[in-house]
Amino acid sequence: MLKxxxxxxxxxxxxxxxxxxxxxxxxxxxxxxxxxxxPYFDSITGGFxxxxxxxxxxxEFVAPATAEATSQIPFIEAQIQRGVNVIAIAPNSxxxxxxxxxxxxxxxILVLTVNGDIVGSEGHRDANILPVDFTKTGPNQxxxxxxxxxxxxxIAILSATTEAPDQNTWIKAMKKTLAENPKYKxxxxxxxxxxxxxxxxxxxxxxxxxxxxxxxxxVIAPTTVGIAAAAQVVKSRGIANKFHVTGxxxxxxxxxxxxxxxxxxxxxxxxxxxxxxxxxxxxxVLNGKIKNTVGTKFDVPNLGSITILExxxxxxxxxxxxxxxxxxxxxxx
Amino acid sequence: MSDAPLGINSTVxxxxxxxxxxxxxxxxxxxxxxTLTFVLLVLAIFAGGQLSPYFLDIRYILDSFTLTAELSLLxxxxxxxxxxxxxxxxPASAMALSACLFAYAMSFDWPMWIxxxxxIGSGLIMGAINAALIIGLQLPSIIVTIGTLTLYRGLAQVxxxxxxxxxxxxxxxxxxxxxxxxxxxxxxxxxxAIALAFVLGMTVWGRQIYQTGTNETAAIYAGIRxxxxxxxxxxxTGVTASIAGMIFISRLGSVRYDLGLGGExxxxxxxxxxxxxxxGGRGTILGTFLxxxxxxxISTGMTTANLLPATQLCVLxxxxxxxxxxxxxxxxxxxx
Numbered sequence: 087m088l089k090x091x092x093x094x095x096x097x098x099x100x101x102x103x104x105x106x107x108x109x110x111x112x113x114x115x116x117x118x119x120x121x122x123x124x125p126y127f128d129s130i131t132g133g134f135x136x137x138x139x140x141x142x143x144x145x146e147f148v149a150p151a152t153a154e155a156t157s158q159i160p161f162i163e164a165q166i167q168r169g170v171n172v173i174a175i176a177p178n179s180x181x182x183x184x185x186x187x188x189x190x191x192x193x194x195i196l197v198l199t200v201n202g203d204i205v206g207s208e209g210h211r212d213a214n215i216l217p218v219d220f221t222k223t224g225p226n227q228x229x230x231x232x233x234x235x236x237x238x239x240x241i242a243i244l245s246a247t248t249e250a251p252d253q254n255t256w257i258k259a260m261k262k263t264l265a266e267n268p269k270y271k272x273x274x275x276x277x278x279x280x281x282x283x284x285x286x287x288x289x290x291x292x293x294x295x296x297x298x299x300x301x302x303x304x305v306i307a308p309t310t311v312g313i314a315a316a317a318q319v320v321k322s323r324g325i326a327n328k329f330h331v332t333g334x335x336x337x338x339x340x341x342x343x344x345x346x347x348x349x350x351x352x353x354x355x356x357x358x359x360x361x362x363x364x365x366x367x368x369x370x371v372l373n374g375k376i377k378n379t380v381g382t383k384f385d386v387p388n389l390g391s392i393t394i395l396e397x398x399x400x401x402x403x404x405x406x407x408x409x410x411x412x413x414x415x416x417x418x419x
Numbered sequence: 420m421s422d423a424p425l426g427i428n429s430t431v432x433x434x435x436x437x438x439x440x441x442x443x444x445x446x447x448x449x450x451x452x453x454t455l456t457f458v459l460l461v462l463a464i465f466a467g468g469q470l471s472p473y474f475l476d477i478r479y480i481l482d483s484f485t486l487t488a489e490l491s492l493l494x495x496x497x498x499x500x501x502x503x504x505x506x507x508x509x510p511a512s513a514m515a516l517s518a519c520l521f522a523y524a525m526s527f528d529w530p531m532w533i534x535x536x537x538x539i540g541s542g543l544i545m546g547a548i549n550a551a552l553i554i555g556l557q558l559p560s561i562i563v564t565i566g567t568l569t570l571y572r573g574l575a576q577v578x579x580x581x582x583x584x585x586x587x588x589x590x591x592x593x594x595x596x597x598x599x600x601x602x603x604x605x606x607x608x609x610x611x612a613i614a615l616a617f618v619l620g621m622t623v624w625g626r627q628i629y630q631t632g633t634n635e636t637a638a639i640y641a642g643i644r645x646x647x648x649x650x651x652x653x654x655x656t657g658v659t660a661s662i663a664g665m666i667f668i669s670r671l672g673s674v675r676y677d678l679g680l681g682g683e684x685x686x687x688x689x690x691x692x693x694x695x696x697x698x699g700g701r702g703t704i705l706g707t708f709l710x711x712x713x714x715x716x717i718s719t720g721m722t723t724a725n726l727l728p729a730t731q732l733c734v735l736x737x738x739x740x741x742x743x744x745x746x747x748x749x750x751x752x753x754x755x
Binding site for chain 1: 471473474476479482483486581582583585591592671672673675677680718719722723725727728729732
């Protein structure tokens with residue numbers, strides 16, 4: 087009892103000091119990435135930081151060390167404790183965080199899933215911000231791969247973690263496209279392996295693919311860590327003229343591979359825009375200027391008009407951007 | 420006989436001179452590894468409060484402890500195993516395997532008692548496998564348990580695949596249940612700590628565990644049934660692992676094969692930070708209890724201050740090295 091009183095007294099003292107410092111800012115937003123050491127999230131963070139400079143919100147980025155399904159739970163708990171107003175998260179699992187997200191929303195915190203959605207648990211978050219329409223990403227990637235290998239041959243997928251909702255959505259669509267679209271009838275998906283968004287494991291899985299499937303002609307890696315690892319393996323083995331790597335990659339990481347011919351083309355969007363949109367959206371909702379209902383249209387500087395689609399999803403751009411030798415130098419993220 | 424030579428008297432008084440004076444009482448109570456753990460705990464609470472104004476909330480700290488309550492429970496039983504001179508690195512994997520089996524059984528809608536039976540039974544079997552190999556075949560425990568930890572983790576992956584097995588809604592939420600003002604997992608941990616401390620410190624059997632760890636050969640010659648003691652400890656570890664697994668599932672709402680991946684290191688870390696001597700014979704439940712609190716406070720404090728995992732790992736590493744140096748220093752100085 088005494089310990090509790092002393093702790094409470096200290097907490098009150100600190101709290102008063104902190105709230106005095108906090109009174110100047112607008113609202114507090116935190117972005118919880120999938121894991122640290124992943125440069126992809128630096129781009130999204132950049133969007134948040136710049137938008138918050140304009141809007142006047144306080145932004146912080148945190149992430150767990152590994153992208154396991156439950157690794158973000160302690161971080162969400164900490165943010166609730168810190169009394170943030172907005173939690174933006176790139177989820178590592180479609181359902182592991184339902185309980186803790188409900189706890190956050192019960193405290194009045196706006197919960198946004200940015201860059202991926204909690205598939206099947208959409209009721210546990212307020213809105214979702216995606217870079218593009220994710221149902222089209224899978225077919226686009228299959229088409230890009232097909233155009234590189236002449237639409238025939240064995241291919242494999244090198245993904246991130248087994249539970250990642252975003253990669254799983256794309257892979258499901260890729261399998262459906264390969265099965266149903268007659269254009270790809272001569273392309274066969276022989277394996278899907280998981281690199282856990284760790285460079286070492288992605289490299290090992292890639293090497294294993296090349297050893298286990300000697301007739302493999304292409305790998306789709308819909309994760310920036312995976313495609314960088316796969317490209318490196320192809321370059322070290324010197325098989326770029328007969329083996330094709332593509333997927334979703336960051337121009338900054340893939341620039342050298344594109345310029346020396348290891349990778350002919352890959353796709354992505356602008357992660358920066360996701361952070362930008364998320365911050366402006368949160369600001370609008372908290373100020374009452376934007377209503378979080380399906381069908382609402384609102385304007386965001388630099389992005390134009392954004393519509394809230396079914397299940398409260400928003401896209402920052404319409405189509406994937408394809409990067410190749412001709413345009414890779416134009417981007418600096 | 421009447422004229423006792425001077426030699427006899429001087430022999431008697433010489434033996435008095437040889438006996439070393441007893442250590443002062445204050446040294447016995449305070450100069451021990453658990454004191455360092457306690458001091459670190461106080462410093463950690465203070466540092467956490469300095470790093471973030473949101474940390475010093477007793478409710479929050481107790482709730483955050485539930486995140487590591489299962490591994491802390493395993494650390495307690497592991498302390499006994501280490502004191503007895505063995506080590507068991509398999510509990511985290513055993514926890515995952517028995518949890519997967521338990522959830523799998525529940526997904527068939529079998530009656531609860533069958534599922535619990537399967538869960539705890541599998542833990543018992545896993546402990547028995549460890550015991551059979553280590554005590555029956557006289558193999559080194561560290562190698563055997565590294566093997567079984569890989570085996571159990573692999574079996575868990577075979578059963579659960581890459582997916583998560585969900586459990587019925589009514590089973591979820593043990594960390595929300597509050598008993599006596601504490602979250603249920605915390606209370607389970609405290610009760611287990613008190614029970615094990617009693618067994619270790621106050622029973623003959625507990626004394627025999629210390630003796631087995633100090634010098635197994637001497638203990639055997641003294642008539643202590645070391646093989647039986649160690650077998651019971653490994654079985655107990657298996658059962659505790661399955662219980663911890665069931666608590667874990669209730670907290671997360673589903674189970675995957677990678678439940679508690681890497682947890683074996685954390686458990687051993689807690690035991691080491693608590694002043695348990697790795698070669699056996701020394702250690703207390705109090706130390707492991709304080710170390711579990713210390714680890715929870717440190718990770719919670721750093722996460723609340725939004726420090727990135729890289730910093731947290733560095734701090735934990737430094738702490739581990741410090742505590743090992745201090746533990747060995749204190750034990751070697753007080754060796755009699």
